[in-house]
Amino acid sequence: MTQTLDLFPIGNCAASALIDRSGRFVWACTPRVDGDPAFCALLSGDKAEDQGFWSVDVEDMASVRQHYVRNTPILVTEITDKSGAVVEITDFAPRYLQFGRVYRPMAFVRKVRPLSGTPRIRVRMRPMVNWGEAPAAITTGSNHLRYVGGEMTLRLTTEAPVSHIRDERLFRLEEPFSMFLGPDEGFDADVAATTERMLSETTQYWRGWVRTLSVPLEWQEAVIRAAITLKLCAHEETGAIVAALTTSIPEHEGSQRNWDYRYCWLRDAYYVVQALNRLGAADLLENYLVYLRNIIDSAKGGHVQPLYGVGLEPSLTERFAEHLPGYRGMGPVRVGNQAHEHLQHDVYGQIVLSTVQAFFDQRLF
Numbered sequence: 001m002t003q004t005l006d007l008f009p010i011g012n013c014a015a016s017a018l019i020d021r022s023g024r025f026v027w028a029c030t031p032r033v034d035g036d037p038a039f040c041a042l043l044s045g046d047k048a049e050d051q052g053f054w055s056v057d058v059e060d061m062a063s064v065r066q067h068y069v070r071n072t073p074i075l076v077t078e079i080t081d082k083s084g085a086v087v088e089i090t091d092f093a094p095r096y097l098q099f100g101r102v103y104r105p106m107a108f109v110r111k112v113r114p115l116s117g118t119p120r121i122r123v124r125m126r127p128m129v130n131w132g133e134a135p136a137a138i139t140t141g142s143n144h145l146r147y148v149g150g151e152m153t154l155r156l157t158t159e160a161p162v163s164h165i166r167d168e169r170l171f172r173l174e175e176p177f178s179m180f181l182g183p184d185e186g187f188d189a190d191v192a193a194t195t196e197r198m199l200s201e202t203t204q205y206w207r208g209w210v211r212t213l214s215v216p217l218e219w220q221e222a223v224i225r226a227a228i229t230l231k232l233c234a235h236e237e238t239g240a241i242v243a244a245l246t247t248s249i250p251e252h253e254g255s256q257r258n259w260d261y262r263y264c265w266l267r268d269a270y271y272v273v274q275a276l277n278r279l280g281a282a283d284l285l286e287n288y289l290v291y292l293r294n295i296i297d298s299a300k301g302g303h304v305q306p307l308y309g310v311g312l313e314p315s316l317t318e319r320f321a322e323h324l325p326g327y328r329g330m331g332p333v334r335v336g337n338q339a340h341e342h343l344q345h346d347v348y349g350q351i352v353l354s355t356v357q358a359f360f361d362q363r364l365f
Helices: 045-049 163-164 193-210 220-232 266-278 282-298 348-361
Strands: 008-011 016-019 025-030 034-040 053-058 063-068 073-082 086-092 094-097 100-103 107-114 120-126 136-138 144-148 154-158 177-183
Touching: 008 220, 045 107, 053 086, 053 107, 073 100, 086 193, 094 193, 107 193, 120 163, 136 163, 144 163, 154 163, 177 193, 220 266, 266 282, 266 348, 282 348
Parallel strands: none
Antiparallel strands: 008 016, 016 025, 025 034, 025 053, 053 120, 063 073, 073 086, 086 107, 094 100, 107 177, 136 144, 144 154, 154 177
16 A cells, blocks of 8 residues: 555544554554654655554455544544445544543554444554564453554554454454453453543534534634644643654655654744644643743753753654665654754744733633
């Protein structure tokens, strides 16, 4: 399959992933947006069919339809086989209010169900470690698989036969099942019921957030989708807003101008909060101001860098990921960004413009 940038982002402001037109996870970093990509097929070049993805393949696939659940970043993929049988896959990262705070784990949920017929499917789960250097080691439990190595051990919990997933075996899809991929922690609950509740509450959260937006009369669907996508670039724990969820997508073919944009540029972040604030989304602005104040407090001699890590890291030393060929083989793949050493004096203006609203906006604490 030809690599493409026609991708669907999902996320919860802690975890994010990109899903391609066949329903494969082709990009997702752990334990946060600037971490090691467990799913790195997007930058695997000719190796993209063999490593760094998570797919639900339908035997004799004939067509694929995809759409987001209205006013959410929850993706639905419908795959039809040549006999007319249909499989529905619902992908999301849980996000909802729980115990007085937002529950947003570094986790993804895939819910798979037959819509018609009895299709045969194969689940292929092939995370990599150390920037594509090697496949994650697999250990098997009664209802889970562990993928060990790298910065974070992942655990896939499911009510489907784990041996079928481990061995990538074709099996008949006669009943719905769910897969919860997250940290290496026990899942002490009914998987089907819990993930169904997560889906319902995540849907309610995003629709509630969208209802707070002041959208124009025209182009509402496009504006809402853009607002959701921008919000997915926020790292809510610290208030950072990353310039992109990816690294090393070339500026143009063969340019080698492939930069790591998974960090917070103070200039770019200002334009994001400005755009969302015009829609009434003050929550992002408020969190970002916390991030900014921490940056300013740590500035040495009044010098502010143009960008920082999502955890306020000032040093973002650049290196090459030698084991990843790059998008469509157009490397190099960079980790880190040497621009943190640049002098860009306009950043002080962006700080002022971002902060000034806090002096008069009664919504902000």
